[in-house]
Amino acid sequence: MSTSPLVIAIDGPSGSGKSSTSRGVANRLGAAHLDTGSMYRAVACRVAHLGIDPKTNPSDAIEVARTCRLDIDTSADHDLVVIDGDDVTEEIRYPETSAKVSAVATIQPVRDALTARMRQIAANCGRIVMEGRDITTVVCPDAQVRVLLVADPAVRIARRQAELGEKVDMEQVIDSIVRRDRDDSTVSTFEQPAEGVTLIDSTRLNLEQVIDAVIGLVPQSLR
Numbered sequence: 001m002s003t004s005p006l007v008i009a010i011d012g013p014s015g016s017g018k019s020s021t022s023r024g025v026a027n028r029l030g031a032a033h034l035d036t037g038s039m040y041r042a043v044a045c046r047v048a049h050l051g052i053d054p055k056t057n058p059s060d061a062i063e064v065a066r067t068c069r070l071d072i073d074t075s076a077d078h079d080l081v082v083i084d085g086d087d088v089t090e091e092i093r094y095p096e097t098s099a100k101v102s103a104v105a106t107i108q109p110v111r112d113a114l115t116a117r118m119r120q121i122a123a124n125c126g127r128i129v130m131e132g133r134d135i136t137t138v139v140c141p142d143a144q145v146r147v148l149l150v151a152d153p154a155v156r157i158a159r160r161q162a163e164l165g166e167k168v169d170m171e172q173v174i175d176s177i178v179r180r181d182r183d184d185s186t187v188s189t190f191e192q193p194a195e196g197v198t199l200i201d202s203t204r205l206n207l208e209q210v211i212d213a214v215i216g217l218v219p220q221s222l223r
């Protein structure tokens with residue numbers, strides 16, 4: 001397996017399979033994995049814990065994004081997200097957090113602060129798969145492999161529903177896909193691939209097929 005520096009950037013809407021695909025690719029290539037959405041989610045949790053309403057008080061939310069201590073485990077098969085000493089690994093996945101995160105992620109200075117941190121993490125890791133909404137376009141436009149992963153909304157909703165199982169609240173699932181895509185797309189372009197970005201539609205592909213398609217884009221010398 002190669003040890004050469006490698007950045008694989010994967011963007012896409014909610015439920016398109018970014019996390020599962022990125023982890024699988026990182027595992028196969030011996031690379032780190034960074035779910036940049038978890039950084040926005042962690043800041044949203046911290047902002048809520050501090051009683052800040054990002055809509056009426058964006059400057060306090062920006063201050064949190066700029067000054068918080070954020071510790072993220074970047075190994076492909078482990079999850080740990082700690083913000084200002086608070087382990088929010090589970091809380092960032094609550095539907096309540098999904099409902100709040102776009103209000104923080106659509107504040108441009110918050111994005112600038114987190115983008116700088118993402119680039120720092122990538123530089124420290126050397127070989128990394130990064131997933132989000134603007135990795136191919138803003139965070140790492142020079143990545144060797146750039147992918148936009150999409151799937152039909154009905155399929156994404158069904159996948160999320162299956163993931164959440166019995167505790168599913170359909171209104172929350174639809175909000176977390178349809179409304180969130182709409183809000184998030186006001187600050188990032190993840191519905192059409194930018195120039196040089198490969199579009200992969202996972203609607204009719206299983207996870208292994210998607211992982212194979214991404215690995216197929218990696219030059220042989222970097223695998």
Ligand SMILES: Nc1ncnc2c1ncn2[C@@H]1O[C@H](COP(=O)(O)OP(=O)(O)O)[C@@H](O)[C@H]1O
Pocket residue numbers: 012013014015016017018019020021159160162163202205206207208210
């Ligand atoms: N190609 C695929 N086919 C079927 N199910 C998938 C596929 N990719 C991901 N999934 C499932 O869909 C759900 C959402 O995937 P996830 O990777 O969390 O998406 P995202 O990170 O884009 O929100 C998960 O339960 C995952 O196991």
Ligand SMILES: Nc1ccn([C@H]2C[C@H](O)[C@@H](COP(=O)(O)OP(=O)(O)O)O2)c(=O)n1
Pocket residue numbers: 013014015016018036037038040041101102105131132133134135180184188
């Ligand atoms: N690079 C990124 C990553 C995520 N975001 C925003 C958009 C999303 O609403 C939240 C959470 O992203 P996340 O990837 O965890 O969301 P999904 O797992 O795809 O549902 O963060 C972003 O604006 N830019």
